[in-house]
Amino acid sequence: MLPLPDLFATLLHAYGPQHWWPGETRLEIIVGAVLIQNTNWRNASRAIDNLALAGLLEWPALLASDDNTLRACIWPSGFYNVKLRRLRSLLNYLAPWGLEHPRWLALPLQTLRAELLAVQGVGPETADSILLYAFERPTFVVDAYTRRLLARLGADWAQRASYQALQAHWMAALPSDTALYNEAHALIVQHAKTHCRAKPRCADCPLLTHCPFGSGC
DNA sequence: AGCCAGGACTGAG
DNA sequence: CTCAGTCATGGC
16 A cells, blocks of 8 residues: 555645644634534534634633533534533633643643543544644544545555554654644545545546555545 | 434443 | 444535
8 A cells, every 4th residue: 555654745745735723723623623523524613603703712701601502502513412511521621721831732742642531522533633733742633534545545454443553553654743743634634525525536536546446535 | 315424432242 | 342322413
């Protein structure tokens, strides 16, 4: 299979730098990481817009918000009862220090990751998204796109591999670097959105020549 | 009309 | 430790 550094270079050449940032502020990124769980970006984005309109993308306001207001805002993202609880547990974890505390940049990555994973409703992808995008820590975010892309490129093991195995695979292949991991994930998402769901399917896919199925998506 | 989307948790076997 | 079931909206 195409070596991952080459895969990254190919996508970068095809799509250009994404400078992807899933939110305007640290708080928005963290909230978004929960709201996007098993939901399409459009619905999650609606929820974020509602929160912004309600003035709840401000740290103290969000902490002080009542459940009914918060639930109404996040409604379009689906799973609103579950996500309400998950947001609360995450906010409760962050609250003692706030979002700008030096702690978030000082603690070892694995320590912080373990803390996040201990929060109810924060699994590996959500934890890594927060670490990479909100706190700019060099950890690779594995998601459905990442998994599918490897599988489509012939790495059959990827489809059923554990999160840990997939993450280790990427991180062993690419140097530990926040900007690089950010860009790599953004490119994979960009590729998936422009080709995987394109119709006609993958006519000018940049990964076409590397794909055993005749389409690199 | 179903099927699915950038997950995580729970209970069962 | 696998794995099906659960949570839910909106777009196609």
